[in-house]
Amino acid sequence: IEVGAPSLGPPQSRSMKTSAATSPKATPAKDPAAASEKPAIIGRNKFEDEFPVMFNFFLERGRLNEAQLQKVQDIQSRWRSGLVYWLTHDNQEVAIPEWVAVNVVVNNKQNLAKGSRICMSLNHTKGYGCNRNNDGLCSYVHECCLCGQVDHGVFQRRANGTWICGKLRKWYDEESRYKAGGFGDPRQHEGTLTDLARKPRVIKRASASPQ
Numbered sequence: 001i002e003v004g005a006p007s008l009g010p011p012q013s014r015s016m017k018t019s020a021a022t023s024p025k026a027t028p029a030k031d032p033a034a035a036s037e038k039p040a041i042i043g044r045n046k047f048e049d050e051f052p053v054m055f056n057f058f059l060e061r062g063r064l065n066e067a068q069l070q071k072v073q074d075i076q077s078r079w080r081s082g083l084v085y086w087l088t089h090d091n092q093e094v095a096i097p098e099w100v101a102v103n104v105v106v107n108n109k110q111n112l113a114k115g116s117r118i119c120m121s122l123n124h125t126k127g128y129g130c131n132r133n134n135d136g137l138c139s140y141v142h143e144c145c146l147c148g149q150v151d152h153g154v155f156q157r158r159a160n161g162t163w164i165c166g167k168l169r170k171w172y173d174e175e176s177r178y179k180a181g182g183f184g185d186p187r188q189h190e191g192t193l194t195d196l197a198r199k200p201r202v203i204k205r206a207s208a209s210p211q
Contacts, residue, residue, distance in 0.1 A: 039184025044199050051174040053167060054186060057099070059197040060106045061190075068105050071112045075101040078116055086125045096120065100145050107148035117141045122153035129153055146171075 048055045064072070076098065079085075085093040100123070104115040119140035121130040130153070132138035146154045147167040156164045163169045178186060186193055 039189075040182040042178075042181075042183045042196070043202070044196050045202050047193070047196060048201065051178055053170045054174050054178065054193075055197050057103075057171075058190070058193045061102050062194040062198040064102070064105065068109065068112070071105050071115060072098065072101045075104060075116055079120070084120050088125070103148075104145050107143070107145075114141055118143060118145055119153075120145075123155065124153065125155050127153065127155040127157055129156055 076096070079096050079101075084096065086096050088094055101115075104118050105112065108115040117140050119130050119133070119138060119142050121132065121138070121140075122142050123145040130138050130140075130142065133142055143150045144152055144154050144165055144167075147165055149165075152164040154165050154168055158164055163172075175186060
């Protein structure tokens with residue numbers, strides 16, 4: 001089973017601009033010269049050492065077995081059939097991206113049925129949390145769909161505007177540095193990064209001392 005991913009990384013939400021993969025708006029025209037430039041190729045060790053959160057996501061994604069991959073698709077289908085969507089910063093409905101279902105399955109490998117019952121009101125892009133849970137009326141599982149912790153949703157913020165989810169903060173930081181390093185948009189080559197993360201770490205052997 002192959003799982004397509006229009007947007008693997010956490011989407012830019014609320015006050016942040018949405019990525020081209022999730023935004024309904026047209027993408028601005030790019031400079032032809034810039035478009036012809038190919039992103040640099042990152043090494044396997046560098047990817048793990050400097051971008052550990054991104055690396056672990058792609059590693060876990062690549063480790064999913066057939067049953068778990070099927071569960072990813074089932075969860076996405078359940079959201080679509082239940083008309084469960086996310087909103088962009090300008091309140092346009094978009095399908096919940098694949099990375100969410102992948103994380104839900106990874107966080108609940110020992111209980112795949114639980115993954116189908118993660119509360120998406122808690123994890124909504126608006127970050128308001130689940131009002132029904134506050135009233136004791138929500139029967140869904142309350143945990144962050146990114147880090148799996150139970151005390152927040154992925155896009156909830158503190159009073160000072162910072163993300164509560166530490167994993168989300170780290171992802172955005174790594175993704176920004178990844179792009180600044182000339183490696184391109186990870187959303188555009190998720191298959192390559194998944195394959196890269198699954199490769200064994202490169203161990204450099206010490207050269208023999210001269211006689």
